Amino acid sequence: MKPVKLGLLGVGTVGASTALVLKNNAIEIARRAGRDIEIIHASRKTIANGMPAGCENIKLTADPFDIVDDPEVDIVIELIGGYDPARELVLRAIENSKHVVTANKALIAIHGNEIFAAAQAKGVNVAFEAAVAGGIPIIKLLREGLSANHIEWLAGIINGTGNFILTEMRDKGRDFDDVLKEAQALGYAEADPRFDVEGIDAAHKLCILASLAFGIPLQFEAVYTEGITQISTEDVVYAGQLGYRIKHLGIARRTENGIEMRVHPTLIPEKRLIANVDGVMNAVLVMADKLGPSLYYGAGAGADPTASAVVADIIDVARTITTDPQNRVPHLAFQADQIVDIPVLPISEVSTAYYLRMRVDDIPGVMADITRIMGESDISIEAILQKEPESGAAQATIIMLTQKIRESKMDLAIDAIGKLATVHGSIHRIRVESLGED
Numbered sequence: 001m002k003p004v005k006l007g008l009l010g011v012g013t014v015g016a017s018t019a020l021v022l023k024n025n026a027i028e029i030a031r032r033a034g035r036d037i038e039i040i041h042a043s044r045k046t047i048a049n050g051m052p053a054g055c056e057n058i059k060l061t062a063d064p065f066d067i068v069d070d071p072e073v074d075i076v077i078e079l080i081g082g083y084d085p086a087r088e089l090v091l092r093a094i095e096n097s098k099h100v101v102t103a104n105k106a107l108i109a110i111h112g113n114e115i116f117a118a119a120q121a122k123g124v125n126v127a128f129e130a131a132v133a134g135g136i137p138i139i140k141l142l143r144e145g146l147s148a149n150h151i152e153w154l155a156g157i158i159n160g161t162g163n164f165i166l167t168e169m170r171d172k173g174r175d176f177d178d179v180l181k182e183a184q185a186l187g188y189a190e191a192d193p194r195f196d197v198e199g200i201d202a203a204h205k206l207c208i209l210a211s212l213a214f215g216i217p218l219q220f221e222a223v224y225t226e227g228i229t230q231i232s233t234e235d236v237v238y239a240g241q242l243g244y245r246i247k248h249l250g251i252a253r254r255t256e257n258g259i260e261m262r263v264h265p266t267l268i269p270e271k272r273l274i275a276n277v278d279g280v281m282n283a284v285l286v287m288a289d290k291l292g293p294s295l296y297y298g299a300g301a302g303a304d305p306t307a308s309a310v311v312a313d314i315i316d317v318a319r320t321i322t323t324d325p326q327n328r329v330p331h332l333a334f335q336a337d338q339i340v341d342i343p344v345l346p347i348s349e350v351s352t353a354y355y356l357r358m359r360v361d362d363i364p365g366v367m368a369d370i371t372r373i374m375g376e377s378d379i380s381i382e383a384i385l386q387k388e389p390e391s392g393a394a395q396a397t398i399i400m401l402t403q404k405i406r407e408s409k410m411d412l413a414i415d416a417i418g419k420l421a422t423v424h425g426s427i428h429r430i431r432v433e434s435l436g437e438d
Contacts (some may be wrong), residue, residue, distance in 0.1 A: 353403055
């Protein structure tokens, strides 16, 4: 059987690693795919940089459109990243009846509906395992491994940069800005780190996971997104005193009223396994009706873990090239005509427990006023910590944990408390999830 021929768009860190994996593990890959797989054409901005050692025989071009228009290429590997020209290149490859493998979560989250519709019409595959959680095979799990299950909810640490920052703040008492600088120096965060620390990267990934879990269209704009830039070292310390850890989670949940999709800092009980996922590692916890809870852990980024997922997709596509397109695993797990546009709930309609931190005057009656407002808002208090003021200080810090309440009610309560003359500054809020079987 003739080899499957690949065109590689982008020979950066991941692209070079992908080329080397295909070369160094060629025999094992061929055994799994049933035929040889080889890169015949690659593109990179600076041709002078060449291909990695051992892959010099691959034809190299500066124009990626040469790859998608090459009649010899069976599968296009898109590792350029970003929205453009990635979208145009992928759609052109599909129009030329080529299969596509991509690690581009932003492309899938924003343009996936258009791309998958085009691929469905042309009878080609678009595989994207490496787009979420690096080398963890979470896409395959949701598309295939849990296909007998009704997925109830999932929660994931799906951005390693944010997890590294929060881990350092907890373990070493460092402040956010200090750790962010180190993350940039280590290459975990970009020079412009907003995609990571503001939650945009995690929101791209959560959008994809929710679509696969619930059979809904990709809708990135509906993901509530909140970053970690407002988390202070004292929040991390107080959370620990209450038996919790702060993690930046992506959470998707099916409810009677619609789908929750939200990315935000979250207090979770320190006894949960996912609370102990530290550093740059990723993890996704999935609650399925038949399996129950299951946790998937591993490297969420890096050249080799990402290349591992890319090559696994290449093997899958190579296996299906001779398969009837109607009988392949659907791109978004559910058959294309079974994707249902279930409403996505606004954050105001989501119910969670809450951690609140506020500065108040250290005088009698303050706590009574706050608890009165909470009671009038039907908010039950789970725990209270009052930190003694420093010597001579007129203000004290109060930490409160509440039971579960709708966000719109909490908004009203926070607004009322904030208007008290004895409460100073903003009231800091972090959502709390038990991540148990509720």
